Amino acid sequence: WSYSNSNYLLLAAALERAAGRPYEEVLARELFAPLGLRTLRHCTPLPSRPGEARGYVPAGDTVAPAPAENM
Numbered sequence: 363w364s365y366s367n368s369n370y371l372l373l374a375a376a377l378e379r380a381a382g383r384p385y386e387e388v389l390a391r392e393l394f395a396p397l398g399l400r401t402l403r404h405c406t407p408l409p410s411r412p413g414e415a416r417g418y419v420p421a422g423d424t425v426a427p428a429p430a431e432n433m
Contacts, residue, residue, distance in 0.1 A: 405431070 374385040381388045386404040394402045417428035 377388050378385050381392075383391075389404055394400075418425040419428045
């Protein structure tokens with residue numbers, strides 16, 4: 363056993379293929395909704411809703427918006 367982000371990517375692809383739906387939808391319908399987790403959702407690479415926070419990173423003597431994360 364060894365930790366690998368690639369394994370999570372492969373698991374997501376397998377779930378999508380088995381369910382015939384996008385990974386985010388599978389999580390929402392099969393996991394989050396039955397548990398009553400109405401506001402929980404899969405992360406997007408950048409904020410997608412008004413008012414969502416976006417991270418910042420140091421940039422010399424100031425800060426800059428953080429780049430998108432590959433989820």
